[in-house]
Amino acid sequence: MxxxxxxxxxxxxxxxxxxxxxxxxxxxxxxxxxxxxxxxxxxxxxxxxxxxxxxxxxxxxxxxxxxxxxxxxxxxxxxxxxxxxxxxxxxxxxxxxxxxxxxxxxxxxxxxxTAMLAASAAAGAPLGHDFCAINLSDNLKPWSVIEHRLRMASRADFAMAFYNPRSKSRPHQFGEALAILREECGTDRLITFARNVSHADQRLNTVSLGEATEDMADMRTVVIVGNSATRRVGPYIYTPRSAL
Amino acid sequence: MxxxxxxxxxxxxxxxxxxxxxxxxxxxxxxxxxxxxxxxxxxxxxxxxxxxxxxxxxxxxxxxxxxxxxxxxxxxxxxxxxxxxxxxxxxxxxxxxxxxxxxxxxxxxxxxxTAMLAASAAAGAPLGHDFCAINLSDNLKPWSVIEHRLRMASRADFAMAFYNPRSKSRPHQFGEALAILREECGTDRLITFARNVSHADQRLNTVSLGEATEDMADMRTVVIVGNSATRRVGPYIYTPRSAL
Missing domain, CATH: 3.40.1010.10 (Tetrapyrrole methylase, N-terminal domain)
Structure with missing residues (x-):
């Protein structure tokens, strides 16, 4: 056999x-x-x-x-x-x-x-237009590559999903990522923290980049950053299908 | 009720x-x-x-x-x-x-x-590192935005998945996309055309960007472009987890 x-x-x-x-x-x-x-x-x-x-x-x-x-x-x-x-x-x-x-x-x-699609569904539809997925862990690539990708993705106006945003062994890099995103996208951009997505204790938290802090994420969190058009309608977060 | x-x-x-x-x-x-x-x-x-x-x-x-x-x-x-x-x-x-x-x-x-993940699974694991998803239809955004995103994604060294790469009403834009990708990524980069993915008549075709032609895609095709490290092992296409 x-x-x-x-x-x-x-x-x-x-x-x-x-x-x-x-x-x-x-x-x-x-x-x-x-x-x-x-x-x-x-x-x-x-x-x-x-x-x-x-x-x-x-x-x-x-x-x-x-x-x-x-x-x-x-x-x-x-x-x-x-x-x-x-x-x-x-x-x-x-x-x-x-x-x-x-x-x-x-x-x-x-x-x-995959976690980002379950998180997007739970929030509404923040990945409803062109988007990217980036693993923020630097175990398998240098942090400089991650920084460069954050800048390129921002300039492409992609919505972004981040896996492994933060761990106990690297507690401060996510703060650096937030600083880059604020610099590239401004402070009004929406960011959603989805913890334990699809589990009974799932927790969603959407704030502006200006309000976001590194302790909002841990290894059980998927982070979604909207594009320049991402917005709220009632309790939902969504990205329109069109772009200018 | x-x-x-x-x-x-x-x-x-x-x-x-x-x-x-x-x-x-x-x-x-x-x-x-x-x-x-x-x-x-x-x-x-x-x-x-x-x-x-x-x-x-x-x-x-x-x-x-x-x-x-x-x-x-x-x-x-x-x-x-x-x-x-x-x-x-x-x-x-x-x-x-x-x-x-x-x-x-x-x-x-x-x-x-979603289609890109079924296509990736059918091919092996070409989206196994940071990647992006772009809708190549210009029904809801100008073609110039798509061109810009292709360049930014190439410079980020993302693997890329393309939805709606080509239709009867816009038969030639995909050829323009291929030209941009060859300019940004070179001709050796692997590109996979996955047609009718997960259906009984699914068809996968992986070639280099230099060999790719616009008629390899239609509206029933998801296209995956590898990053600079994407390669073949036996019949499979995969992107390693690490980046330099």
Whole structure:
């Protein structure tokens, strides 16, 4: 029997956001691999081994998945959100490229609801016009690249979604990002902080860039900055479809 | 009984990509409103009225949904993909803003799998690093804005996803976009054309920018341009998680 890998997204948290095809492939798996809180979302059953690992070892986790699949296992690699957005899909392909012995392992990627789209839906439609997604962590790129992208995105008048805006190990960079955004976009621009999006304790907070402070974000927050036309209508935040 | 509107995304086509919460809210609806091919995806049943309209009247369609909901109907507005990405959510909020009589109508947005993420998954993980999404139609913005955004996105070294790259009424603008991209990114950059993504007749074609021609895209195509590090590994296209 030949094995395979399915790299899947579980969505941001609410179980009604998990697609049927992801549910189905998990039901066929012999092994589920992923970061501890995501693997904890999978129900144990006979014939299924759950491999929950720490977040900082994506390439080891990917190599483990490839090894199991090459030996005939049906392996599901779980991410939250969408596996192709700042998640495990690229890590698996990096591991595949670095280790040619895994050539020929069958790999399928199954999309999921990524956090920015769940956050946008919860707020209204702030990503309703051209937008970008930027990972604000400098673990895998220099901070100077992030600064440059913030400036280019501002000058493009993109709405912006930020993943991993702030962590305990880098508490002050998000304040620098806010300073750049104020400089490029002015202080009236709307910014939405969506914490624990789609979970029972989801919390949304929309303020102006002038009012925004770095402690409004943490690692469980997705941040959405509007474009120059983003506005409020009643309790909703939205970006019109048109641009001047 | 008070009515409501749920603005939902049906995903790009494959029925196993429709989220359970969207299935559930459709089962509660008295009315479903949307563009003809999306409404055609909804099964008729007693007590449900299907309103299929032409694509060019989003604001009329939104006003119709608000009117029905204010009169007590349970209205589901359907888009393909995600309703907040170049789809109906912003149109409903525009209609709400323009017509204060609808203030107080309960509106919920439910996310869906947007086409670029299904296309990215089908190709591998070309959106695995910072990226942007641009609607290449100039129906709602001047072409000069699109050109400017292509240049800014190139200089940010974003991967890029393009919606509505080309139509019969504007067959040549996509060729202009390709020329700008070649100028900014060089001819070796990878570009993926994903047609009818997630449908049975899905077709993927990845070439270099130097090889790309405008007739590779039509209105049923999502286009993904890699960043400077995007590459092939076996049959897959992926963008590494890191940047220099």
């Amino acid at each position: 030949s094995g395979w890998i399915a790299i899947v997204g579980l969505g941001p948290g609410r179980e009604t956001l998990v697609t049927p095809e992801v549910r189905d492939v998990i039901s066929q798996a012999t092994d589920v691999i992923g970061y501890i809180p995501y693997v904890n979302r999978i129900s144990p059953r006979d014939g299924l081994t759950l491999h929950a690992t720490d977040n900082r070892v994506e390439i080891d986790r990917a190599t483990h998945a490839l090894t199991l699949a090459q030996n005939g296992a049906r392996v599901v690699v779980v991410s939250s959100g969408d596996p192709g957005v700042f998640a495990m899909a690229s890590a698996v392909f990096e591991a595949l490229e670095a280790q040619p012995r895994f050539e020929g392992v069958e790999i399928t990627v199954m999309p999921g609801i | 008070s009515g409501w509107i749920a603005i939902v995304g049906l995903g790009p086509g494959r029925e196993t990509l429709v989220t359970p919460e969207v299935r559930d809210v459709i089962s509660q609806a008295t009315d479903v409103i949307g563009y003809i091919p999306y409404v055609n995806r909804i099964s008729p049943r007693d007590g449900l009225t299907l309103h299929a309209t032409d694509n060019r009247v989003e604001i009329d369609r939104a006003t119709h949904a608000l009117t029905l909901a204010q009169n007590g109907a349970r209205v589901v507005v359907v888009s393909s993909g995600d309703p907040g990405v170049f789809a109906m959510a912003s149109a409903v909020f525009e209609a709400l803003e323009a017509q204060p009589r609808f203030e107080g109508v309960e509106i919920t947005v439910m996310p869906g799998i």
